[in-house]
Amino acid sequence: MNTQLSQGSTIIPGMRYRDAHAAIEWLCKAFGFEKHAVYENEHGRVMHAQLVYGGGMVMLGDVDPDGFGQYIAQPDEINGRETQCACVTVKDCRAHYERAKTAGAEIIEDYAEKEYGGAGYACRDPQGHLWWFGSYDPWQVA
Numbered sequence: 524m525n526t527q528l529s530q531g532s533t534i535i536p537g538m539r540y541r542d543a544h545a546a547i548e549w550l551c552k553a554f555g556f557e558k559h560a561v562y563e564n565e566h567g568r569v570m571h572a573q574l575v576y577g578g579g580m581v582m583l584g585d586v587d588p589d590g591f592g593q594y595i596a597q598p599d600e601i602n603g604r605e606t607q608c609a610c611v612t613v614k615d616c617r618a619h620y621e622r623a624k625t626a627g628a629e630i631i632e633d634y635a636e637k638e639y640g641g642a643g644y645a646c647r648d649p650q651g652h653l654w655w656f657g658s659y660d661p662w663q664v665a
Contacts, residue, residue: 533580535579535580535581535582536581536582536607536609537581537582537583538581538582538583538595538609538652539583539584539585539586539587539592539595539597540569540583540584540585540586540650540652541585541586541597541650542585542650543568543569543572543583543584543585544569545649545650546583546648546649546650547561547569547572547574547583549626549648549649550574550581550648551574552626553622553623553626553627553628553648554576554611554619554622554623554628554654554656555576555613555619555622556574556575556576556581557574557575557576558572558573558574559573559574559575559580560572560573561573568585568587569583569584569585570584570585571584572584576611576613577612577613579611579612581609597650597651598647598650598651598652598653599650599651603647603651605652605653607653608645608653608654608655609652609653609654609655610655610656610657611654611655611656611657612656612657612658612659612660613656613657613658614658615658616634616641616642616643616644616656616657616658617634617642619656620634620644620656623644623646623656627649628646628647628648628654629646629647630644630645630646631645631646631647631653632644632645632646632655637657637659639659640659641657641658641659641660642657642658642659643655643656643657643658643659644656644657
């Protein structure tokens with residue numbers, strides 16, 4: 524593995540929500556994210572937020588028809604489909620699955636042990652975005 528490529532670089536998914544404040548609260552409660560930063564405009568809309576989970580991060584903001592937001596479709600605009608999915612590595616996948624279910628995540632792929640190692644499940648958050656959580660860590664594969 525060429526670890527030189529990963530030094531100093533990272534990939535951070537970016538998402539838009541119709542109600543970013545509600546999404547932030549739910550993502551923290553259901554998935555265990557923590558607020559790293561939340562920046563609002565003068566009207567209280569979330570312009571940019573950073574949520575962390577372990578060593579990972581997602582960035583999000585309110586839907587905005589101007590600027591970059593005009594290029595992002597919401598799941599309810601495209602029949603619940605997605606063109607991407609945030610994949611998050613978790614240590615205790617079974618416990619994470621139960622936490623998400625309890626918080627009301629729509630489970631679309633039940634928790635299962637995977638043939639390639641680890642376990643995982645897929646779900647949607649209340650605003651329809653697709654998430655996959657699993658214990659398989661591709662950085663640990665030789």
